Amino acid sequence: MAIRNYHHGMTTKTYPMPFTRIELIVFAVHPSGLEVLLIKRTEAPFAGQWALPGGVLRIDMDMDLESAAQRIAVERLGTPVPYIEQWGAIGGASRDPRAPWALSIVYQALVPGEQIQPKPGKRIAAIDWRPASDAATDATLAFDHRKLIELAMTRIRSAIDRLELPAGYFETPFTLTELQATCEAILGHRLDKSSFRRKLAERQLVQPVEGQFRQGAFRPAQLFELVAADPRNASR
Amino acid sequence: MAIRNYHHGMTTKTYPMPFTRIELIVFAVHPSGLEVLLIKRTEAPFAGQWALPGGVLRIDMDMDLESAAQRIAVERLGTPVPYIEQWGAIGGASRDPRAPWALSIVYQALVPGEQIQPKPGKRIAAIDWRPASDAATDATLAFDHRKLIELAMTRIRSAIDRLELPAGYFETPFTLTELQATCEAILGHRLDKSSFRRKLAERQLVQPVEGQFRQGAFRPAQLFELVAADPRNASR
DNA sequence: CCAAAAGTGTTGTGACTACACCCATGT
DNA sequence: ACATGGGTGTAGTCACAACACTTTTGG
CATH class of the missing domain: 3.90.79.10 (Nucleoside Triphosphate Pyrophosphohydrolase)
Structure with missing residues (x-):
């Protein structure tokens, strides 16, 4: 042995x-x-x-x-x-x-x-x-x-925290609320819906899947997917 | 071979x-x-x-x-x-x-x-x-x-950029201007003196070495040293 | 009409950049 | 006196968290 x-x-x-x-x-x-x-x-x-x-x-x-x-x-x-x-x-x-x-x-x-x-x-x-x-x-x-x-x-x-969303992980497509819930579970604390979405939009991290919605008990939600991860942008 | x-x-x-x-x-x-x-x-x-x-x-x-x-x-x-x-x-x-x-x-x-x-x-x-x-x-x-x-x-x-100053590297003690010049050389661009110092102070990254000054051609400069690096503060 | 979830606007606060300004010293 | 670098103050801007609000659906 x-x-x-x-x-x-x-x-x-x-x-x-x-x-x-x-x-x-x-x-x-x-x-x-x-x-x-x-x-x-x-x-x-x-x-x-x-x-x-x-x-x-x-x-x-x-x-x-x-x-x-x-x-x-x-x-x-x-x-x-x-x-x-x-x-x-x-x-x-x-x-x-x-x-x-x-x-x-x-x-x-x-x-x-x-x-x-x-x-x-x-x-x-x-x-x-x-x-x-x-x-x-x-x-x-x-x-x-x-x-x-x-x-x-x-x-x-x-x-x-830095919103470096690991591409390939999240089950696409997802609703923004689902994405937020996942991040909250990882972080261990709640996030503000408005701030979360503003940052996603500003940094162009997600894009809507046109015409696709999650149907549920209430108002349908737009489905999103991650936009292709930037290939090592060392610039700035 | x-x-x-x-x-x-x-x-x-x-x-x-x-x-x-x-x-x-x-x-x-x-x-x-x-x-x-x-x-x-x-x-x-x-x-x-x-x-x-x-x-x-x-x-x-x-x-x-x-x-x-x-x-x-x-x-x-x-x-x-x-x-x-x-x-x-x-x-x-x-x-x-x-x-x-x-x-x-x-x-x-x-x-x-x-x-x-x-x-x-x-x-x-x-x-x-x-x-x-x-x-x-x-x-x-x-x-x-x-x-x-x-x-x-x-x-x-x-x-x-995040002011994670590698402890043990900088030749202590140093003047704030020397520290800034070093960071500028690494980054490849100039930094604002006031902003640089405010951040150092707020985050308590450096402390003055009491009574020690760098003598030069002009006004003497206070010497500083890095305050002991925080041992992995996972809290927050 | 109500509950529940989707989605958007608004406001105050704090941090930062850029710049101007004073201070101390050797010549 | 003045040139030079040390050191501090300020004002405009921007990003953000917190919170309120409107919209859309099923029952």
Whole structure:
């Protein structure tokens, strides 16, 4: 069960390489607030404790880091995630007892609602959604995962605060009220309808889908979609 | 010169691990604007071309990623850098001809002025400062390094825009005019003195060093220092 | 006509830019 | 005295939150 060795060899020199994994912080928006996906580990280290889903980087299977993250998402969720973003990398000599040096590339994802009902798979005792603010204060999580969730929450909230709406996430088309409710669930507080809509209009973030309306019990609502995200406008 | 193999072994399974490097984007503030440190490669691939300084992650020497980045900074600059920040990771199967799968953790650093005069070392033909806006548009840079510099510039500028002053970077103590000149050089445009100072005061970013003044040709200027950076205030 | 949700207008407040102005010092 | 950079005050503008208001539907 222990790791024997790993190394990187050249004709001139040989360097051992770190045990490299991908960790996923998968958020979902629940009416009561943000939720995060956790798995219960069956194997040491931290057997029986909850942790972020993740997996080993497979250079024989993955073309790049993002496809590695998507592969692991499929393994855990049963479906690729529409929006994924790299968070950063953490690495050190004493992060994971299984290896002398462990490196994790952390990705952050947002999936629509809780339509995804993941099933426990290989080497996983259980997999379930947990309220994110709950998990961010749970000291019993495995590895350094509590801290990662805490930072990811502040990160996603500040992105929504700045109205950086993650393209590909929101189930288009949507009504403006639905969009606002989603943002409110992520932020954890109410927003003003008028201010919210003014900012959406000024920054041209959404556009109406002409002739399409959400029919309901009351007045129908215009459906909108995100306007194509600006491709890295470094100008200003 | 080619790489033979590298792998990660367990008693149950064996996974090959990626060729893992650290790349450094070292910025310096020059009166004429932001500059970036580049090296001229002697070896393939991209021999004779300019590239970012970097080095292989050495799990036998580095306790964690940040100390790896500092070790490489010392190797290249001859001195540790006071401010360094992780930028992210890029990895893929076709990034570096030397290895089937290459992973780079990119770090961004800011060093005071150009007091640092790095000397060419092993496997480096030359090392020199280049205007950053120049390098960000130079298509002849090795690997994907042009893109990395471009993104790093927008990143550091937006940080300075938000007055996130990288603690440990600025040579304390400083006068407010010196601090403003540094920010202007990074941003590439002039700032209003009054607005700049009002924001510094309101957000309590700097505090005067009592009784200390910069003597010069004219009226002496109060010296300031950064107030201790808030340790991740997720509240609000 | 009423309830409920969609959608728009309005107003006061606070933050910012641009600019003008005083202050202190060496020559 | 005056040139130079240090340091402060002010007025117009703009973005915003809060809140009130009108509109449109189903029952």
